[in-house]
Amino acid sequence: MGSESNTDGAGPRRKQARPRRRWLKWVLLSPVVFAVLTTLQVLVLRFVDPPMSAFMVARHVQAIGEGDWSYRTRYDWRDFDAIAPALPVALVAAEDQNFAVHHGFDLKAIEKARAHNQRMVERAEKRGTPVKRLRGASTISQQTAKNLFLWSGRSYVRKGLEAWYTVLIEALWPKRRILEVYANIAEFGDGTYGAQAAAVRFFNRDARQLTPNQAARLAAVLPNPRRYDAGKPGPYVQRRSAAIQRQAGHLGGAAWLRALD
Incomplete structure (x- = not known):
């Protein structure tokens, strides 16, 4: 039993x-x-142009949630050679001057941003005022990863995924492809993504015809394209675009792009 x-x-x-x-x-x-x-996923997108980005989808859903049924996404892909060289150079001059040499993360820029932000916080605490103009240190590779694959936010999960996708992009894509994708999915105005849509909306011309000044104005509105207007630039955008044009000249202009090949 x-x-x-x-x-x-x-x-x-x-x-x-x-x-x-x-x-x-x-x-x-x-x-x-x-x-x-x-x-x-990343390997496929080295060769296939993305039909949209996660950021575009999230922004459209947000607009619908807010009851903005008139919201439209403007997005029209253009290959790298169909975009005026002035724009990708302006983007690098404005946001990531070490783009050609880093491997996805600019450690020197991160340390400079940390020190700057600490000073800003200390000054704000002494004055008893809100902190203004904190500096970021995201590279173009990181921004491409975030805009293409992820959602907005500051959680550790999202930052971890951003780092992972950045590593994949840098490992599997040439620098030229990273810059090409970024120039096509960056938001240059509310609902306006990429060089072609921005060139048509703000300057009534093709992305191939953008002048250095117009390209610098588009780069100058980043990372606040809903606050600043590239088509009707205020004093801040005018000052920043002038500085971007000077820095683009220091990089070498269109000749700098040939170094990516």
């Missing part, structure tokens, strides 16, 4: 153990599956 009781009890225990082992197996495999899928 005793042996029969032990045998009967072993069956249910084995059945309970199987789901646990299966669950544990999936937990252990999920990082591998995620790594493989995201690597394939």
Whole structure:
């Protein structure tokens, strides 16, 4: 009788153990599956132009949630050679002057931004006023990863995913492709993404025809394209675009782009 009781009890225990082992197996495999899928995702987009970005989708959903049914996404892809060289150079001059040499993260810029922001916080605390003009240190590679694949926010999860996608982009895409994608998905005005849509909306011309001044104005509105207007620039955008043009000249202009090849 005793042996029969032990045998009967072993069956249910084995059945309970199987789901646990299966669950544990999936937990252990999920990082591998995620790594493989995201690597394939980035690899495909090295050769296939993205029809939209995660940021575009999120902004459209936000507009609908706010009851703005008139909101429209302006997006019209243009290959790198169909965009005036002045624009990608202006983007680098404005946002990531070490783009050609870093591997996705500009550690010197991060340290400078940290020191600057600490000073701004200390000054604001002494004055008892809100902190203004904190400096970011995101590279164009990081911004491409964030805009193309992720959502807005400041959570550690999102920052971790941004870092992962940045590593993949830098490993699998040439620098020229990174800059091409960024120039096409960056938001230059509310609902206006990329060089072609911005050139038509603000200057009534093709992206191929953008002048250095117009390209600098587009770069100058980043990262606040809903606050600043490239078509009707105020004093801040005018000052910033002039500084961007000077820096673009220091980089070497269109000749700098040839160094990416």
